[in-house]
Amino acid sequence: MNPLKPKPGDALDTLSTPVPVIDEDVMAGNIARVQAYMDRHKIAFRPHIKTHKVVAIAEAQRAAGARGINCQKITEAEIFANAGFDDILITYNILGREKIARLAALNQRLSALKVTADSAVTVDGLAQAFSGSKPLTVLVECDTGGGRCGVQTPTDALALARQITRAEGLTFGGLMTYPKPKSAAAIESWFSEALSLLRAEGIPCPIVSNAGTPSLFEAHEVPSATEHRAGTYVYNDRSMVRAGHCTIDQCAMHILVTVVSCPTEDRAIIDAGSKTLTSDLLGFSDYGHILEYPDAVIRALSEEHGTVDLSRCSGPRPKIGDRLRIVPNHTCVVSNLFDEMIFHRVGRVTRIEPVAARGMVW
Amino acid sequence: MNPLKPKPGDALDTLSTPVPVIDEDVMAGNIARVQAYMDRHKIAFRPHIKTHKVVAIAEAQRAAGARGINCQKITEAEIFANAGFDDILITYNILGREKIARLAALNQRLSALKVTADSAVTVDGLAQAFSGSKPLTVLVECDTGGGRCGVQTPTDALALARQITRAEGLTFGGLMTYPKPKSAAAIESWFSEALSLLRAEGIPCPIVSNAGTPSLFEAHEVPSATEHRAGTYVYNDRSMVRAGHCTIDQCAMHILVTVVSCPTEDRAIIDAGSKTLTSDLLGFSDYGHILEYPDAVIRALSEEHGTVDLSRCSGPRPKIGDRLRIVPNHTCVVSNLFDEMIFHRVGRVTRIEPVAARGMVW
Structure with a gap:
């Protein structure tokens, strides 16, 4: 918990820094804009809770029209199940006795729990555990170019779908990918080939799940997909601006920081380091975008300090005590560092x- | 809290991964070895709690002979003050109404609280707040080459020491630096020049505080320093091995992970991503050292996945379900991601x- 106890009604400029804050109206706009796109294209939308990890925001996403949520881990799914979410897709290979036991308990409580698998080893483990109990729905994770998890070919996807279909305690739920951004044609080609193979064997494939915020507005270019998953779109961040998904004004999360030192003319030190911004570069050469000084470069972070290079700033420069706003490179990882998230509207805290x-x- | 509730006596290989664990004996050896060095050279040793953030470890460091502790933020100092620590140095420029009010409250409770400042602005803020109340001890932060905070020259240090000395509510406590590693001669030259200037004006300088784990065993080459601060030495990490401070066997923190996918011959996916290892590279080109596969390269992290390149591994390769141990690049930032730290000896959990x-x- 934030021991400084911010409360609704507080003016933003009185909050002790460093602190991430979320603009209510920008966030609501992001939720509405993306849901409207998905509705227009008749794509089921499944928000990934990893970006916010906040029950109230998942509820707002559901109220806007989202169908189900996406979690990455069982312990996340448990929290959202406790809050009343039923349609939860855990996009992870679940292995190990303790985790599978928790998964079985969760499956007893929910009517629409789903997981993914990309290997015979994972499917075997699930099949053994669920044999004789309420069946678990398993989707096959497909590597359509993302280069992380996933079976490598549509033929491999068919083989794993077969194994799931034959396992007594499992139900084949469909195909899932975490794609390389901006690769709609490649994803579509991969999925349609896999779907042909499944059809030829008479294996029904209820869900085809595509994902990603950077390529979100190209979701309709993957007609084989029945649903799309995305997390970052709800807050947005510097990397989403670079990807062309949003403008800087559509970034709902700002990190409020204070300049604590100006040791030289060209160097300012802010009170946000890697414990606030994280070290995620995501291809950038510095650690965030300072709204008030767009030419400033956050060139290094230690845990509680950010070192800002001002040498490219032509106008006036920040002074000790100045408060600045930073758009982080990656918003999801910032959420994971704070026990509470502060929301605001027109300069006042609305809720925590x-x-x-x-x-x-x- | 870890919802999987590990408990003393559990075998390490039953802990749900990913999870950082600390070897009790390695940690105790690190504490003893460094304290013995400091004792031998009659240097007061002030551990930085940032690495562990655990009260019981600070107590072990104190029991071994440490004099006082180092915190970076007031809220950290409050926690350790509540646990009975009195000699606390907060190495930070404290600015802003709320933080200064908390600092004043803390100063009332402790007999040996100290902070640092590197500018007239910071000193002015403290001087105004502490005028008329129990004086606050302030050290001048000096940039001896580290390139973060700190006054730039010994003459600037003198000027700030003068300002502190003249302020009714402040006491000049000495000089402090967060140095560039391996720069003993430069630090000594900087400090001795500043000390000459202070002596010439009759300003006593009780503390000269040097710091850093990489250069810890060169602390005696800075004879002007009265104390040394260090954090990482207690756990050690991959960057400390590279710096020559310790061997890989003296790294007390391992991250236990599980291989969850092997999509190709050369690619394995582990269940630790940036939410466990953090994205801190610290100059490395990958995200940690896998003890069982020293030639494997953790080439990319997403939040819950680590992508491991096995192409340089000549022998057998990890399989799905295998458990691996990782020495992280940077241990302090891993501590900040977990509510509890698990300790062990000969394969069994000793305490949480x-x-x-x-x-x-x-």
Whole structure:
């Protein structure tokens, strides 16, 4: 918990820094804009809770029209199940006795729990555990170019779908990918080939799940997909601006920081380091975008200090005590560092929400 | 809290991954070795709690002979003050009404609280707040080459020491630096020049505080320093091995992970991503050292996945379900991601300690 106890009604400029804050109206706009796009294209939309980890925001996404949510870990899914979410897709290979036991308990409570698998080893483990109990729905994860998890070919996807279909305790739920951004044609080609193979064997494939915020507005270019998953769109960040998904004004999260030192003319030190901004570069050469000084470069972070290079700033420069706003490179990882998230509208705190799933890596 | 509730006596290989664990004996060896060095050279040793954020470890460091502790933020200092620590140095420029009010409250409770400042602005703020109340001890932060905070020259240090000495509510406590590693001669030259200037004006300088784990065993080459601060030495990490401070066997923190996918011959996916290892590279080109596969390269992290390149591994390769141990690049930032730290000896959990100061960025 934030021991400084911010409360609704507080003026933003009185909050002790460093602190991430969320603009209510920008966030609401992001939720509405993306849901409208999905509705227009008749794509089921499944927000990934990893970006916010906040129950109230998942509720707002559901109220806007989202169908189900996406979690990455069982412990996250448990938190959202406790809050009343039923249609939860855990996009992870679940292995190990303790995790599978928790998964079985969760499956008993929910009517639409789903997981993914990309290997015979994972499917075997699930099949053994669920044999004789309420069946678990398993989707096959497909590597359509993302280069992380996933079976490598449509033929491999068919083989794993077969194994799931034959396992007594499992139900084949469909195909899922975490794609390389901006690769709609490649994803579509991969999925349609896999779907042909499944059709030829008479294996029904209810869900084809595509994903990603950077390529979100190209979701309709993957007609084989029945649903799209995305997380970052709800807050947006510097990397989404670079990807062309949003403008800087559509970034709902700002990190409020204070200049604590100006040791030289060209160097300012801010009170946000890697414990606030994280070290995620995502291809950038510095650690965030300072709205008030767009030419300033956050060139280094230690845990509690950010070192800002001002040498490219032509106008006036920040002074000790100045408060600045930073658009972070990557918003999801910032959420994971704070127990509470502060929301605001026209300069005043509106609410403080627990980041309920912070730190849930299991 | 870890919802999987590990407990003393559990076998390490039953812990749900990913999870950082601390070897009790390695940690105790690190504490003893460094304290013995400091004792031998009659240097007061002030551990930085940022690495562990655990009260019980600070107590072990004190029991071994440490004099006082180092915190970076007031909220950290509050936690350790509540646990009975009195000699606390907060190495930070404290600015802003709320933080200064908390600092004043803390100063009332402790007999040996100290902070640092590197500008007239910071000193002015403290001087105004502490005028008429129990004086606050302020050290001048000196940039001896580290390139972060700090006055730039010994003459600037003198000027700030003068300002502190003249302020009714402040006491000049000495000089402090966060140095560039391996720069003993430069630090000594900087400090001795500043000390000459202070002596010439009759300003006593009780503390000269040097710091850093990489250069810890060169602390005696800075004879002007009265104390040394260090954090990382207690756990050690991959960057400390590279710096020559320790061997890989002296790294007390391992991250236990599981291989969850092997999509290609050369690619394995582990269940630790940036939410466990953090994205801190510290000059490395990958995200940690896998003890069982020293030639494997953790080439990319997403939040819950680590992508491991096995192409340089000549022998057998990890399989799905295998458990691996990782020495992280940077241990302090891992501590900040977990509510509890698990300790072990000969394969069994010995205790679970709250990471009391996790997330305390204020």
